[in-house]
Amino acid sequence: MEKKEIYKCEVCGKVIEILNPAAPETICCGQSMKLMDPQTTDWTKEKHVPKITIEGNKVTVDVGISMGTPHPMTNEHWIMWIEIMCKDGCYERRFLNSGDEPKATFTVAKPEGLIAREYCNIHGLWISE
Numbered sequence: 001m002e003k004k005e006i007y008k009c010e011v012c013g014k015v016i017e018i019l020n021p022a023a024p025e026t027i028c029c030g031q032s033m034k035l036m037d038p039q040t041t042d043w044t045k046e047k048h049v050p051k052i053t054i055e056g057n058k059v060t061v062d063v064g065i066s067m068g069t070p071h072p073m074t075n076e077h078w079i080m081w082i083e084i085m086c087k088d089g090c091y092e093r094r095f096l097n098s099g100d101e102p103k104a105t106f107t108v109a110k111p112e113g114l115i116a117r118e119y120c121n122i123h124g125l126w127i128s129e
């Protein structure tokens with residue numbers, strides 16, 4: 001287990017993040033939780049790979065908007081969160097709700113080497129390239 005890994009219970013749908021990797025594997029609903037591998041290549045009809053736009057210290061991450069196909073944000077299918085991680089250890093997450101735009105804005109002191117992840121409730125975890 002590694003810090004910041006995301007695991008999902010395939011029975012009840014609970015999603016967790018590892019903050020302290022010292023513990024053994026996590027059991028939920030009587031079985032091991034599934035490690036969500038961050039995906040970088042779109043294989044669905046929607047766009048999922050998070051796109052980072054940097055203007056000075058302002059960092060915008062969108063899911064499909066800048067590709068002309070915003071990811072759905074309905075009650076059944078939506079982006080649950082968008083987060084960024086930078087080289088100096090910054091780590092910020094914005095939770096989204098259905099009806100929101102699939103996008104989040106952050107203020108970052110040193111945006112060089114920034115990575116973004118997003119989590120779709122149906123299609124799982126995605127990471128910027």
Ligand SMILES: [Fe+2]
Binds near residue numbers: 046048120121
């Ligand atoms: Fe999706």
